[in-house]
Amino acid sequence: MHRLDISNLRLEYGFKRVLWDVFLRCETGKVLGLLGRNGCGKTCLMKAVYGELKLRDQYVGIDGKVLLTSERRPEDMRYLPQHDFIPSGLSVKRVFGDFGVDFERFVTDFPEFEQVYRKRIKAFSSGERRIIEAYLILTSETKFCLLDEPFSFLMPLHVQKMKEIIHREKATKGILITDHYFEDVMEVSDELFVLRGGKTWKVNERKDLELLQYIKESDGIQDR
Template structure:
């Protein structure tokens, strides 16, 4: 069964500056939705609004049912924030036990983690830590996942492996992803929105990214 996540009627401002106003975004299970926008346009704010961790006027609906605090429903949605969220003191073994995931599958996909299940998160490099958190979120049993800058600190090989992971996991959930490495977003997304001046625009072609002033292609 396909599931649908929609957000609209969003109003958010800081210090008199309107950050989000004319927003409409739709995400479906089985698809990767890209969200692009220059720094300061409100991409992270929009994701936090959807997740429910940033209070603001909005309408967030799962299969046409309005839910205000989505974060209370991990079966519906999970969120990968820009900042690290797994404590440094935990071992990889403990993390995979807590999230009921198989460490063997993880290390088979990412060989740099082979036989390191006793290591703590604090011993990982920035890229390894990001890869771990991305994997945990991507493999969650939720209907939707929000991914904010998932490719941060990853090397080119890790990015390609991460993209393959996301392509596989979209068979089980809907993914909304934003990253400044926009060419990787374009490469894997099924639909693409550009956020500018508080509004979202569903692009019809890659050329629209240029027209909307996001990037010269």
């Protein structure tokens, strides 16, 4: 089992505290869900953990060993950003090879991609690209996956399949996920937190989302 510890993350823009004394722990076999309103700092948190954003104060460590470098090793951590990250000119064959992921297994999960092995990434829609990129991050050899908006642009059928893959892959890795489709995040998460006021607050039941002002009413309408 592996453990990812995140603590003391502090980020300020002027007088605004974006992250302040954040604490999270993600372990192999668990999905850690992170919710929060737009602009609350979820993406900043993900980037800081991955090393893309350097903070003045932070602790990020795996199995008790602090990660000091700006670059994370793929075998330790993979990151799915909000934006497309695979160069458009590369072929499906190339990117699956680069990530060491079995294309045939991918087709088993998404049969509609059976004939795309030699296509270039630029040929796909936003939703199709999201499926490919999220799948590569989730199924490659790594200890931890950071997923920022993995359900964006996906049809409901594909969202359900992606949740099944998340559940399957957590057997061998820890997964930190955030998405504005909070019902889906709640469904796949073993532990759930809300980022509010720069701090992380543990969610034990749905009512906590109202108390933390993440949703307005008990029917689950999100305040956007």
